[in-house]
Amino acid sequence: MHKLTLPNRKVKLKTLVRSNIADMAPYTPIVPFDVLSKRLGIPAEDIVKLDANENPYGPSPSVYRALANEKDYHIYPDPDSTALREALSRYTGIEATHIIAGQGADELIDLIVRLFVTPGDTVINCPPTFGMYRFDTELNGGKIIDVERKADFSLDTEEVVKIVGGTESPSPYRNIKILFITSPNNPDGSVLSDACLRQLLQLPLIVVLDEAYIEFAGGSRVDWVLEHENLVVLRTFSKWAGLAGLRVGYGIFPHWIISHLLKIKQPYNVNVAGSAAAVASLVDVRQLQVNIKKIVEERERLYSALQNFDFLEPYPSEANFILSRVVGRDAAGLKAALAARGILIRYFSTPRLEDHIRISVGKPAQTCVLLDALEVIG
Ligand SMILES: *Cc1c(COP(=O)(O)O)cnc(C)c1O
Numbered sequence: 001m002h003k004l005t006l007p008n009r010k011v012k013l014k015t016l017v018r019s020n021i022a023d024m025a026p027y028t029p030i031v032p033f034d035v036l037s038k039r040l041g042i043p044a045e046d047i048v049k050l051d052a053n054e055n056p057y058g059p060s061p062s063v064y065r066a067l068a069n070e071k072d073y074h075i076y077p078d079p080d081s082t083a084l085r086e087a088l089s090r091y092t093g094i095e096a097t098h099i100i101a102g103q104g105a106d107e108l109i110d111l112i113v114r115l116f117v118t119p120g121d122t123v124i125n126c127p128p129t130f131g132m133y134r135f136d137t138e139l140n141g142g143k144i145i146d147v148e149r150k151a152d153f154s155l156d157t158e159e160v161v162k163i164v165g166g167t168e169s170p171s172p173y174r175n176i177k178i179l180f181i182t183s184p185n186n187p188d189g190s191v192l193s194d195a196c197l198r199q200l201l202q203l204p205l206i207v208v209l210d211e212a213y214i215e216f217a218g219g220s221r222v223d224w225v226l227e228h229e230n231l232v233v234l235r236t237f238s239k240w241a242g243l244a245g246l247r248v249g250y251g252i253f254p255h256w257i258i259s260h261l262l263k264i265k266q267p268y269n270v271n272v273a274g275s276a277a278a279v280a281s282l283v284d285v286r287q288l289q290v291n292i293k294k295i296v297e298e299r300e301r302l303y304s305a306l307q308n309f310d311f312l313e314p315y316p317s318e319a320n321f322i323l324s325r326v327v328g329r330d331a332a333g334l335k336a337a338l339a340a341r342g343i344l345i346r347y348f349s350t351p352r353l354e355d356h357i358r359i360s361v362g363k364p365a366q367t368c369v370l371l372d373a374l375e376v377i378g
Contacts, residue, residue, distance in 0.1 A: 020119075020141050042342040048369050050360040051344040053186070053213075053321050055242035057291040057363070059277060063243070066280035072272055079267040084275045087282040088250055092222050092235075098252050100261055101270045101278075105212055105236040105249030109180075110136045112208060112232060112251075115260055116177040117142035124163065124179040126155055128187055128352050130210065133180040145176070148352070153188040153315065153323075155181060157196045164203045179203065182210040184217050187348065187358045189317025191217055201228050206257075208232045212249075215240035215292055216299075217318035225252045232257065239320060240292055241281040246274040295320050299361045305371050306359075309378055321346075321360045331355050337377045343370055 014022075030052075037044040081101040089096040102108040109132050117123060119141030125133050126147050134144050147159050164176055179200060183192040192209075200207055201224075211233055214220045222233050233252040238244035248270060253261065270278075281288060299317060306314040306324055311334075313325040326334055335347040335357055346358040359370070 020138065024138070036344075040340070040342055046342055048343040048362065048366045050362050050366065050370065051346045051358075052244070053239055053319070053360045054244050055239060055291065055295070055320070056361075056366065057242060057294070059242045060281055060284040060287045062280040062284040062287075063277045066276045067273060070272060070276045075272070077268050077270060077272045077275060081270050081275055084248075084270065084278050085250075087279050091282050091285065092220075092252065094222050094225065094252050097255065098225060098258065099250055100253060100258060100265065101248065101250045101275070102265075103249070103269045103271075103274070104238060104247040105210065105234045105251070106132055107247075107269060108234055108249055108251045109133060109208070109210075110139075111261055111265060112178065112206070113137055113140050113142065114264060115257070116206060121175040121177045123177060124160060124205075126160070126179075126181060128153065128185075128348070128350065129180070129182050130186045130212075133208075137178075142177075149185070149188075153185060153190050155192055155196060157199055160200060161203065164205060176205050178206045178208060180208050180210065182212070184213045184317065184319040186212065186319065187321065187346070187353070187356075188315050188323040189213070189319040189321060190315070191219070191318050197221065197224070201231060204230075206230050206232060208234060210234045212236045213239055213319035216296055216320050222252045225254060229254045229256065237278050237281060241278070241288055242291070243274070243277055243281065246277050248274040248278040294363075295361050298364055298367060301364075302359070302361055302367050302370075305367070309374055311378060312374075321358050323356055323358045326355050326357055331357050334377065338370070338373055341373050343373055345370075 033044055037047055084101050085096040085099045088099050100108065113136040117137060117140050120143065122143045122145055123133065123137040124147055125144050126149055128149060137144050145163060147156055147163060150156050160179065181192060184190060207230055209221055209231065211220055212235065214235065225231050225233055234249065236249035299320065299322065303314050303316065303322055306312045306322060311327050311329050313327055315323045317323065331354065332347055335345055338345055348356065
């Protein structure tokens with residue numbers, strides 16, 4: 001038999017992976033709750049989970065009823081999420097034709113990047129902020145320009161305007177396509193002013209305003225989308241409605257962007273359970289608003305209490321979490337000491353945040369457990 005000389009297959013196969021992905025650092029997954037509980041030797045129900053900005057009150061009771069009564073789990077979901085978008089239209093006051101539902105806001109971030117960014121294009125990111133803007137940009141071969149937030153974590157609007165080029169100087173960066181801003185911002189909870197947003201909307205790029213935490217702050221800009229053809233607003237059911245595990249988010253878009261997004265969206269992106277739960281949440285907004293109010297009150301109590309520790313400097317927050325600078329001791333060590341007691345908070349190892357911790361607002365009893373532990377550790 002004729003023998004071909006082939007390259008070493010093992011070596012060859014490795015080169016098949018897209019180079020930007022081959023070069024990516026591996027993903028560090030979050031340790032699942034039950035694994036952690038076993039590792040710590042603490043029963044799952046005794047773990048105080050304040051690390052992912054989840055809603056400690058969970059979904060509204062109507063969600064459990066809707067999920068139990070749903071008859072169509074064996075049928076593919078409506079690709080247009082019609083019922084959900086109509087309910088969202090009533091909730092937001094924006095016509096359903098401006099709304100796309102997604103498998104979490106995360107899916108919409110990816111879709112937006114894929115719609116605009118080709119390899120070599122640029123996206124402006126304003127860290128410290130949510131990590132998915134960078135993740136999805138780099139995954140799609142885009143380049144990130146980081147415009148660091150100021151010392152108080154407010155957006156450096158002037159610097160963004162300068163980089164995009166304004167009218168005077170031509171921009172040194174090629175094809176700046178998108179600016180991602182988060183208000184309230186994760187991880188600090190500060191909000192963007194109307195004046196800054198108005199200025200940024202003058203720029204020749206797509207402004208994506210991520211309002212994942214807006215229900216805790218008020219003052220949504222969803223209606224601005226109707227007047228600005230370059231504004232997109234993202235929202236989610238994960239935080240205020242307690243549906244993080246079901247993955248439902250949505251975006252408010254100008255029509256011209258919607259028409260393209262619908263071409264690239266996976267048809268069955270929002271599943272039957274997620275859709276039913278989201279619709280049921282929107283029927284029960286009053287009940288969920290009671291929980292939001294409890295969380296906002298608890299946030300203020302937690303903020304005052306954290307100020308009493310001389311090693312913590314909390315920042316005021318309009319979201320359901322509080323960022324604190326850790327002074328005179330190691331923030332990673334503090335996180336580890338709390339974890340050993342079954343209290344989970346968030347630590348970021350980036351240079352800007354390595355002396356900070358972020359604590360999600362829990363139920364009053366969880367705050368008490370946290371404060372007691374801080375007393376003991378401190
Ligand atoms: C939690 C969070 C999201 C993710 O929302 P999902 O709907 O759960 O994907 C988006 N943006 C920010 C800023 C967040 O903190």
